[in-house]
Every structure is written in C-alpha cells, then in structure tokens.
Amino acid sequence: MAQQPDTVTRILDTAEVLFAERGFAETSLRNITSKAKVNLAAVNYHFGSKKALIQAVFARYLDPFTVRFHAALDELEARHEGGVIPLEELLETMARSVLEVPAERHSLKVFMRLLGLAYSQAQGHLRRYIQEQYGSVFTRFTELVRQATPELPDAERFWRLHFMLGTVIFTLSGLDALRDIAEKDYGEHVSVRDLVRRLRPVVVAAMNAPLPEPAPVQREAG
Amino acid sequence: MAQQPDTVTRILDTAEVLFAERGFAETSLRNITSKAKVNLAAVNYHFGSKKALIQAVFARYLDPFTVRFHAALDELEARHEGGVIPLEELLETMARSVLEVPAERHSLKVFMRLLGLAYSQAQGHLRRYIQEQYGSVFTRFTELVRQATPELPDAERFWRLHFMLGTVIFTLSGLDALRDIAEKDYGEHVSVRDLVRRLRPVVVAAMNAPLPEPAPVQREAG
DNA sequence: AGAACATTCAAACAATTGTTTCCAATGACG
C-alpha cells in the first residue's frame, strides 16, 4: 500500500507546485508527469485518479499541520492550567503552527496558494475533504477563542474569524502578485515572515474592534 | 458593432452565473450556450473567443463601477473642499459604490465571486485586464486614503489595504458556504448588507491598528 | 422587389483531456 521513495514523491512535489501556479483544472496530468519525469500512467497507478492526487497533495500538508497544531494547543492549555488563554497567544500559536509545517517541506507560499484554491475553486470534493481534515482542529481553536473573547456575541466572533481567515489566505496566496507591486512601488522586498509580523497587530485589532451598530429593523424608517 | 438585445445579453447573464459557480476553466462554452438557449457558435461570433467573453463579463460590472466610484469620489472631494476626507467616509463611499452597481444587475454575490476568481485563478490575461480597469480608481482611492492616514508608513498602508481587500473578497465570494455554516450553527440568516455592517468596524479597526514591532535585524540575536 | 448585411444553426474541426491497456524491464524477497 504505502510507497516510500521516489515516483510517488516526485509526482506530489511536481503536482503541488503546478497546482499552486495554475490551479487544478488548468494543470493536466501530462504536465505533471512530463515535468516529474515519470510515466503518464504512474498517476493513475499510484493514486487512482486525478481527484485522489489532489487530495493527496493536501493531505501531505494538512496531516502534519493538524498533528502539530493539536500538540501546540495541548501545551498551551497545560501552561495555563485550565485558565483562559489570551487571544494574542492563541493567534500566535496558530501562526507558528502554520509556519512550521511547510518549512520542512516546501514554501509557505505553495501551501497558502493551495488553501486559497481550495476555497475559491472546485466547489465539490475538495471542500468536503478539507472540512474533514480541518474540522476538528478548527472547532477546538474556535472554542478557545470563544473563551478568550467572552464579550463577543457568538455570531460576531464567527464572522470575524472568517474575516481574518480571508485576510491571511488572500494575502499569502496572492503573495507573488502583491509582492511585485509592493516592490515596484516601495522598493522594499517583503518576506513571508515580514508579512506575518505586519498581520499580527491588524488581526488583533480586527478581532477587538467595537461591535457594529445593531441591524436596522428589516426596513429602515424614513 | 453593438448588439442591443437578446443573444449577447443572454450569453453574458448565463456565463457570469456559471463562472461564479464553477470557475472559468470548469465552465465550457457548451454549458453556457445550452443553458442560455443559444447556438454554440454564437459565443465566438459575438465575442471572438472564450477569453474575450470572460473579459466582457467583467467589463459589464467594472465599467459602471469605475464611473460611479469616480463620481462618488468627486462629490466627496467637493464636499470637503480640498480638506482631508476621514477614513470612515472613504470606506463608506467605496462600500456604497460597490453595493450600488450589482443592484441594477445581478447579485453582489456573483460580482464578488468573480472578483475572487480573478485573483485566485488564471494568473494571466484577466489580472492584466482588471488592472487596466481598476487601476485608475484604485490609485485615486489609495491616494485619498494616504491623506486620511498620514501617520501610517506607505508600505504599511499598502499592505493593510490589501489585507482588507482580502477580507472583503474572501468573505463575500465564499458567502454561500459560510452562510450555510453560520445558519446551521447560529440559526441566523445573514444578508449581504448585514455582512457589510459587520465588516465596517472591523475594517476601520484594522486600518487603525498599532504599528507592528520593527523587523528584527535579519537574524534574531540569541 | 432586390441587394447587403447581421445573425442563427448544425456539423465538423483539431486538439487536449483523464483513463486504460498491453508489454517489457527492473528490483526485492521468499
């Protein structure tokens, strides 16, 4: 069942880069196999189908991430002995977990671009797959955030978390294009870690923003 | 040259919905023409190619938007007689302009989903096309934001604007999926305008967030 | 009316897609 060495890894390495660059539908199996220098039939032989290959590419990132993130949350909870964990520490822990995983493998840029694609592209199988992998950690993380921000209404916190998810995924997945503009306009080269540094106060401020004015009563009075 | 009535509009109406639902590569011309009840060749006859059709779909949103947004900024500048326009008013004006345009046409959801796709999918022709259409208004808007936030370093403002762009596009383009979750978990049905109401204080707080700690000197000291 | 033009239609085009099959070569392990 399990492959240890070459062909499978070669396919995954090539596929994730091409997927990140051009999307799933725009990347053909022949693109992958020719660049990876493996036979065309190898993909169907080892993975079964293109859909399964796509999921395998994600699994190689998500599996280590969930393990690591759970462990980091374990340690964080132990350190606070059942007390409330401050929001900044929760966000910091998440950022660290996200940053650690691709460091062993490929660039964070590829990982984030894949996440962005998963959200915007292919409506079907991928979203479900991600939900199954991400679901448990994200639920746990959400609950900790709830305890850290007791003053926030549940719905408000839900939406703000997704606002910030959008900020991070959008920025990091479109990093190349944005970096080009920024570099041209401000001469300054930004690294991913530089961006995370800039993101931190913004995310914290966004989560702690004042509550919106209550919704008007269905139809605004004249 | 100009078609007034049926076939062209029918194609555009159908194409924008299908594109928004499934992406560009995943939507075939036969999907569009069969659902629009027009002949397959009609697309190439009226638009020339699929790429041109995609751009036409965007033009139908972006052209009215840029006109309207420029006008709104004109009025805003006139009202402040050369003085600095507060950030809240700038954001409010932009939100209003974005909300107004699709109201005449289709749902804001489709518009935002298309914007999201333009950013995440197909790196080539579309991004350039959007840049040409959006470029002038966005530059003008950016300059006004600069005057409204003189304390922000230029690079910091650039990134924060894109952070917020990511928040809005990501949230509104993935609205359907998020709405399903929110509705299931909190029983509350959210409208687009409800979401904009929630976004406002978050965006303002994010833009006014404290500056990040300065970047470490290349390699952190032990 | 006829001429000129714009549009619609069915059919075919060439190219590319994911997938399968058959066959030979390789290596590992019993």
Place this chain on the structure above:
DNA sequence: CGTCATTGGAAACAATTGTTTGAATGTTCT
C-alpha cells in the same frame, strides 16, 4: 530460482474542449 510489486514506454480509449465552416435565415435599407 521464481513471484510479485513497482517502473517505464507507447498506444489507444472515449470524452470533452474551443474554434471554424458554410449554408440557412433574418433584418434593414434603397
């Protein structure tokens, strides 16, 4: 040795893709 899983190669598969063609039809103007 022989068995079996893994590779590589080449070919073909059925299906779908965007695009083009040429004839039929409609519309418009003189």
